[in-house]
Amino acid sequence: MTGVSTPTGQIPSRLDEESARPSLAYPGCPSHTYQMSPPKGSGLDVGGAEVEPWQYLPNPWRRHVAGLSKEERETLEEIRFRVGRPVFLYGPAGHRPLTGEGVAEAVAGEEIERVFAVLIDYSLYARADELRQGFVTLPGGHRVGVVARAVVEKGAVETVRHICGLNIRWARPVVGGAASLWARLGETGGGLPSVLLLSPPRCGKTTLLRDLVRQLGDRGFRTVVVDERSEIGGAGADGAPGYPVGLHTDVLDAWPKAVGIQVALRTLGPDVIAVDELGAAEDCAAVERARLAGVAVLATVHGGSLADLADHPQLSRMLARGVFDRVVVLSRRRGPGTVERVCAPGDWDRSEL
Amino acid sequence: MKGVGALMVMVAAVALARLMGRPYRLRVRALEAWQACLARLEPEIGWRQLPIRQALARAAASDPLFKPVLARLNTVLDGQEGGFGDAFGRALEEMPGLWAEDREPLTRLGRTLGESAAGYQEGHIGMARGEVERLLAAARDGGLKQAKLVETLVALGGVAVVIALM
Secondary structure (H helix, E strand, C coil): CEEEEECCCCCCCCCHCCCCCCCCCCCCCEEEEECCCCCCCCCCCCCCCCCHHHHHHCCHHHHHHHHHHHHHHHCEEEEEEEECCCCEEEEEEEEEEEECCCCCCCCHHHHHHHHHHHHCCCHHHHHHHHHCCCCCEECCCCCEEEEEEEEEECCCCEEEEEEEEEEEECCCCCCCCCCHHHHCCCCCCCCCEEEEEECCCCCCCCHHHHHHHCCCHHHHEEEEEECCCCCCCCCCCCCCCCCCCCEEEEEEEECCCHHHHHHHHHHHHCEEEEEEECCHHHHHHHHHHHHCCCEEEEEEECCHHHHHHHCCCCHHHHCCCCCCCEEEEEEEECEECCEEEEEEEHHHHCCCC | CHHHHHHHHHHHHHHHHHHHHHHHHHHHHHHHHHHHHHHHHHHHCCCCCCCHHHHHHCCCCHHHHHHHHHHHHHHHHHHHCCCCCHHHHHCCEEEEECCHHHHHHHHHHHHHCCCHHHEEEHHEEEEEHHHHHHHHHHHHHHHHHHHHHHHHHHHHHHHHHHHHCC
């Protein structure tokens, strides 16, 4: 499959400047880390939505999280509520319980229900589809995982009840984080490469994807994000993306991936389509259709290594057919966003897949 | 001088009559407002699936009677002191014209709003609409007749005073 030709015109061409830098060799090149929390003077900005997910929490938790030191708050990754246990804060340095006036040592079920009601703005019906998948997304793209008992009807999850845990994850846009990755993708026949980002959870796939999208959109590529979980664009309250996604980027917010890709192909004339967390057979088929239509695809998938994709019939077939030009393997070894490998088609041989 | 006095008595009597009939007329007006609001709320929740606050704000936007209700609702919810049902019940107290019996079905509705899937929400709103329609019919039939009777009696009382003065 061929890539998309680079558009020409007067649009600032940041990618050209970046790709002109000496590219690092791959595979087997040394690990590289892009910063989730950019250090001072790094030239990277945390852009986009300024609303921290903790601001959606009711008191007393909101008050106590707001009262944390600036450093701790800015590196906070998750806050977890579990019934009968303390509220825990998770960050790069580990975890610790949230303590303070009014914060119980063990969270009651009613408190979790109350927190959840506030998070969803008292509108369960508006979040029913998300809830069936076990999460809700807050404005700004922050995902709240919901631990509850499933109510199953005809083999499908109809709703959930008895919510006994919440995992609130902070989605942080990192502007400029993907710049160095472009240089490492190397030549792919003059076209825009289709890239699959592969890693276990919490390794920065979505953050990296968001910045790849932003860079392409800013450069003039007509980019469409099919944002099933509102995590890439970080849907704002007014429906506009909450994060900087690029001047020429359209976000199909909350669209199921397969349907959204079809709509994008039919109506939005994309150069590139971006989707998060590929996996379902119909999503993979839609991505293949997009590639056959000459559209580049940026996607993410859960997995520790290429070998993990071997058991996935659709994904292994897609790799074998060359649907993706590059697979970028990420880890947390040196912090979220550590690029372990950038693999080209020759690298995934049958022994690995 | 007598003529001026008679005129003043008549004006006062008519004003008093209107004042005494006002609660009946305002009740009809408030119930009509809720009837329209619930009709608009149904698609905002069932079809557009807007969050409840936004849905209510849109459904109630055209009627100034709802202004204090929405203001109170948002204040209570922003304070995150309780659930939506509680906040809705407190907000209803701000609605002019509603009688205690009118608040009951609306309070019941408030306890269910936002608590289930859209289809069920439409069912709850439909039930509340039915009850509001019944109350409205009663208010129109009995209440307005009562209002007219009170107004007429008070006005006639004024006329009687004028006749006595003459």
